[in-house]
Amino acid sequence: MPMDPTAPPTVPPPPDDTATFAALRPRLFAIAYRMLGTRADAEDLVQDAWLRWHRTPDKAALQSAEAWLVTTVTRLAIDRLRAAKTEREAYIGWWLPEPLVAAVDERTPEAALALAGELSLAFLWVLERLTPDERAAFLLRQVFDHDYAEIATMLGRSEAACRQLVHRASERVQQQRPRFEVPPARHRQLLERFMHAAHTGAHAQMKALLADDVQLLGDGGGKVPSFGHVLEGPERVTNLYWAQWKRLGEQVRYRLVSLNGEPGLLRYVSGRLESAQAFVIDDQGRIAAIYAVRNPDKLAGIPGEL
Numbered sequence: 098m099p100m101d102p103t104a105p106p107t108v109p110p111p112p113d114d115t116a117t118f119a120a121l122r123p124r125l126f127a128i129a130y131r132m133l134g135t136r137a138d139a140e141d142l143v144q145d146a147w148l149r150w151h152r153t154p155d156k157a158a159l160q161s162a163e164a165w166l167v168t169t170v171t172r173l174a175i176d177r178l179r180a181a182k183t184e185r186e187a188y189i190g191w192w193l194p195e196p197l198v199a200a201v202d203e204r205t206p207e208a209a210l211a212l213a214g215e216l217s218l219a220f221l222w223v224l225e226r227l228t229p230d231e232r233a234a235f236l237l238r239q240v241f242d243h244d245y246a247e248i249a250t251m252l253g254r255s256e257a258a259c260r261q262l263v264h265r266a267s268e269r270v271q272q273q274r275p276r277f278e279v280p281p282a283r284h285r286q287l288l289e290r291f292m293h294a295a296h297t298g299a300h301a302q303m304k305a306l307l308a309d310d311v312q313l314l315g316d317g318g319g320k321v322p323s324f325g326h327v328l329e330g331p332e333r334v335t336n337l338y339w340a341q342w343k344r345l346g347e348q349v350r351y352r353l354v355s356l357n358g359e360p361g362l363l364r365y366v367s368g369r370l371e372s373a374q375a376f377v378i379d380d381q382g383r384i385a386a387i388y389a390v391r392n393p394d395k396l397a398g399i400p401g402e403l
Contacts, residue, residue, distance in 0.1 A: 114150065114151065114156060117162050118147055118150055118166070121162070121163055121166050121167075122143060124163075124167070124241075125143050125146060125166055125167065125170045126139055126140070126143050127241075128167065128170050128171060128174065128236065128237075128241065129142045129143055129170055129173075129174050130197070131216070131221065131224070131236050131240065132171070132174035132175070132177075132178055132229075132232060132233060132236065133174060133177060133178060133181065134194035134195060134221050134224075134225070135194065135195040135395070136195050136197065136398055137195075138177060138181070142170060142173050142174055142177060143170065145173055146166060146169045146170045146173060149169055150165075150166060150169070153165075164247065164250070164251075167237075167241075167243075167251065168250065168251040171233050171237065171251050171252070172251070172252075172253075174229075174233065175229045175230060175233050175252075178229040178232065179229050182229070185225075188318065188319075189317070189318060189319030190315070190316060190317055190318065190319065190323050190324070190325050191314045191315065191316050191323075191324075191327075192225070192316060192318075193218060193222060193314065193316035193388055193390050193392075193395075194218055194221040194222065194225075194357075194390075195390070195395040195398070196218060196356050196357055196361070196373040196375065196390050196395065196396075196399070197216070197356070197357050197358075197398075198354050198355070198356050198361070198363065198373060198398075198399045199354065199355045215240060216357045216358040216359075217357050217358065217359050217375065217377075218356070218357050218375035218388045218390075219274065219375065219377045219386065219388065220274060221357070222314075222388065223269075223270050223273045223274050224236075224270070226269055226273065227266050227269060227270075230252065230254075230262055231262050231263075231265055231266040231269075232266065233251075233252060234248055234252060234259050234262035234263045234266060235262070235263055235266035235267065235270065237251065238259075238263045239263070239267065245259050245260055245263075248263075277378070277379055277380040279378040279382075281359070281360065283378075283382065284359060284360045284376075284378055285353065285360040287306065287376075287378060287382060287383075287384065288353060288360050288361070288362060288376060289353060290302070290306060291303065291306050291362075291376075291384065292351040292353060292362055294306065295338045295342065295349075295351060296342070296349065296350065296351055297342075298339055298342035298343060298346075300335055300339045303335045303338055303339065304331045304332065304335040306383060306384055307331035307334055307335065307383060307384050308331070308379050308381065308383040308384060308385040309330075309331065310329070310330075310385070311329070311330065311331050311334050311383075311384055311385055311386065311387070312327050312328065312329050312385075312386050312387070313327070313328040313329075313334050313337070313386070313387040313389060314327055314328075314386070314387070314388050314389065315328075315372075315389045315391055316388075316389070316390050316391060316392050316395070317391045317392055318391075318392030318393075318394060318395070320392050320393050320394065321391050321392070321393065323389075323391050334387065345366060345367075348366055348367045349364065349365070349366055350364070350365045350368075351363065351364055351365075352365065354373075356373060356374075356375050357375065359375065359376075360376070361373065361374055361375045361376065362374045362376075363399065369401060370396055370399055370400070370401045371391065372389045372390060372391045372396075373389075373390045373395075373396060373399060374387055374388065374389045374390075375387070375388040375390075376388075
């Protein structure tokens with residue numbers, strides 16, 4: 098049917114504010130979580146961004162809703178991280194990020210989040226060494242693929258300053274991050290072997306799966322006992338797992354899960370969640386580092402019973 102040339106032009110309906118925000122929420126949470134390392138803080142920050150978005154009067158005048166929201170979340174995260182730095186300096190023991198856990202191969206928001214870029218506990222642990230501005234610039238550039246002009250606008254800095262932030266951050270990350278990435282299937286198989294050895298108290302088998310320079314970091318947050326220093330060496334790490342098996346036997350169970358997008362283990366004692374454990378694998382196919390989160394506050398989002 099031919100169009101009536103005298104009819105007024107069709108004006109598309111204005112975008113639904115709620116729908117726009119909902120579509121961008123996973124990306125906003127991904128940025129906030131990588132900046133702050135805790136689910137609760139990231140969710141609070143995204144909620145704060147929603148309130149600011151809801152109160153913004155003339156959204157139609159914005160060139161990009163995504164740019165506005167990413168800028169808002171990034172700046173809120175920088176402020177929140179600056180405050181958190183002081184709190185974490187007073188934290189009892191090692192501060193590790195709060196793990197995001199899903200069943201292996203389960204399609205969940207956490208699993209989808211892992212596809213957006215690096216998420217591992219080891220990676221987030223390295224990011225803790227950066228300043229808030231370095232962390233934001235590095236993530237926006239290297240993980241979320243924003244160009245320097247966008248980053249400069251988001252951070253309120255010059256492009257040259259942002260390039261320098263990313264350069265410094267990249268150097269520090271490369272110095273400390275694992276240099277070998279293991280295929281997920283191989284990572285999972287190694288953890289299955291380690292899990293079986295730990296569950297049966299097979300001391301020699303456990304030790305054989307550990308690198309000569311293996312390290313274990315535990316985060317109890319002063320709420321539960323944990324090491325105040327890094328546990329080093331295959332003998333000491335093996336003895337830790339073996340001693341728990343010797344003392345508690347069948348009361349200790351392990352579950353293989355997806356932990357921050359990588360295979361990891363949940364350890365249960367008497368049916369109750371005791372720790373979430375992330376593993377770094379070296380180029381020899383051995384366990385090079387273990388990050389054990391035991392602080393109950395950081396385990397609250399994980400099913401507490403086996």
